[in-house]
Amino acid sequence: xxxxxxxxxxxxxxxxxxxxxxxxxxxxxxxxxxxxxxxxxxxxxxxxxxxxxxxxxxxxxxxxxxxxxxxxxxxxxxxxxxxxxxxxxxxxxxxxxxxxxxxxxxxxxxxxxxxxxxxxxxxxxxxxxxxxxxxxxxxxxxxxxxxxxxxxxxxxxxxxxxxxxxxxxxxxxxxxxxxxxxxxxxx
Numbered sequence: 001x002x003x004x005x006x007x008x009x010x011x012x013x014x015x016x017x018x019x020x021x022x023x024x025x026x027x028x029x030x031x032x033x034x035x036x037x038x039x040x041x042x043x044x045x046x047x048x049x050x051x052x053x054x055x056x057x058x059x060x061x062x063x064x065x066x067x068x069x070x071x072x073x074x075x076x077x078x079x080x081x082x083x084x085x086x087x088x089x090x091x092x093x094x095x096x097x098x099x100x101x102x103x104x105x106x107x108x109x110x111x112x113x114x115x116x117x118x119x120x121x122x123x124x125x126x127x128x129x130x131x132x133x134x135x136x137x138x139x140x141x142x143x144x145x146x147x148x149x150x151x152x153x154x155x156x157x158x159x160x161x162x163x164x165x166x167x168x169x170x171x172x173x174x175x176x177x178x179x180x181x182x183x184x185x186x187x
Contacts, residue, residue, distance in 0.1 A: 002034065005040075006068050006179075009070070010043075010044035010045065012024060012041070012070050013044055015044055016166065020042075024040065024172055027173060039062060046071070047082055048072075048082065051090065055098065066102055066103075066186060067104070069091070069095070069105050070146075071108075072107060072129075075087045076111075076120050077120055092138070104142045106132075107128070107144065107145050108128045109146040110159070112160055115164035115165075129145065129148075146178075158170055158171075
């Protein structure tokens with residue numbers, strides 16, 4: 001049985017209406033054409049810097065077959081203190097530690113610009129997305145451009161809860177679908 005680790009922040013953790021749940025695990029499990037052990041290593045508020053501190057214990061120690069690496073929603077925030085260069089370097093380090101043959105990299109997601117225009121402006125989201133894309137290209141990783149996937153929709157805010165950042169059920173449907181497409185390609 002394959003072992004898949006979902007490594008990320010509150011979106012990965014399944015933060016919904018103030019609580020953590022296994023919505024992402026369940027949706028991926030439902031869509032996968034094979035049985036897999038899915039371990040959720042999402043922590044609310046986490047960044048790539050926090051990920052570096054826990055990658056050995058929360059990912060590598062489990063000896064996974066595949067790992068989704070989905071950080072950026074917090075890194076991109078103006079108050080995070082994580083520069084674009086540091087975000088890119090941290091992603092590269094995470095890939096090196098986990099192993100490029102195991103990683104599916106996701107870029108930062110869309111944040112509702114009515115609510116987050118100052119803290120997570122679209123320009124900054126695009127810059128961090130391009131940094132993640134460069135890392136994926138360098139290591140020849142499967143890359144999920146969540147920002148484009150979301151903003152290409154007629155109403156990207158439908159993928160978000162009322163807080164404008166965390167994913168709605170529709171957002172988790174989308175996230176699970178794009179992850180499973182990549183997992184199928186790597187099986």
